[in-house]
Amino acid sequence: MKASWMAALALSTSMVGTAWADLTANVYHGWTIGLDGKISTVGLDKVGTFVDPQIDHWDGTNTYRWNPLGVDELYTVTWAGYLLIADAGTYQFRTVADDGVQVFIDNQSVINNPTLQWFGENQGTATLTAGAHALDVRLFENYTYDGIILQWKKPGDADWSIAPSSVLVTSVPEPGSFALALAGLAVAGAVALRQRRTQ
Numbered sequence: 001m002k003a004s005w006m007a008a009l010a011l012s013t014s015m016v017g018t019a020w021a022d023l024t025a026n027v028y029h030g031w032t033i034g035l036d037g038k039i040s041t042v043g044l045d046k047v048g049t050f051v052d053p054q055i056d057h058w059d060g061t062n063t064y065r066w067n068p069l070g071v072d073e074l075y076t077v078t079w080a081g082y083l084l085i086a087d088a089g090t091y092q093f094r095t096v097a098d099d100g101v102q103v104f105i106d107n108q109s110v111i112n113n114p115t116l117q118w119f120g121e122n123q124g125t126a127t128l129t130a131g132a133h134a135l136d137v138r139l140f141e142n143y144t145y146d147g148i149i150l151q152w153k154k155p156g157d158a159d160w161s162i163a164p165s166s167v168l169v170t171s172v173p174e175p176g177s178f179a180l181a182l183a184g185l186a187v188a189g190a191v192a193l194r195q196r197r198t199q
């Protein structure tokens, strides 16, 4: 089922010749919390940007140091893009992060713990329709150990898994390709439904 909608998504993107680019991460020196309570990059110096297909930067130990783009201490990383949902339903999300972390989906807070924490675990849920949803993830590091993973449980999943690169994309370059890709998801959903009926 998963393979079929991914194949349809790939077909829709190849039709317009525009790839849904991988998620990207932006790294800044320093960290700050805005008046709105959100981890902010206002006034921070940007270190750079890198392609980050999935948010998977922790080895499971309490002494990990991610050091994105070589920066060890006092930094912020932001990811802004889209989460592609094949099946409507309630999704669970979990981060393990050091230090502060926030996750917003469609501008709604799903995970909110912008505090100093030593690989703290935070969870939230979001009820999502099929299609693309705006994803906004923010991390700040104060000192010493640092890292982050973003996991999810799709409806019916028993176990947590890293939210895969196949459902994480950065901004869509053209409105036309955005609509076509959504059509691809819809086609894939129909294929999946047919497969379920025949099983």
Ligand SMILES: [Ca+2]
Pocket (backbone or CB within 6 Å): 065, 072, 073, 074, 141, 142, 143, 144, 145, 146
């Ligand atoms: Ca560090």
Ligand SMILES: [Ca+2]
Pocket (backbone or CB within 6 Å): 098, 099, 141, 142, 143, 144, 145, 146
């Ligand atoms: Ca730290």
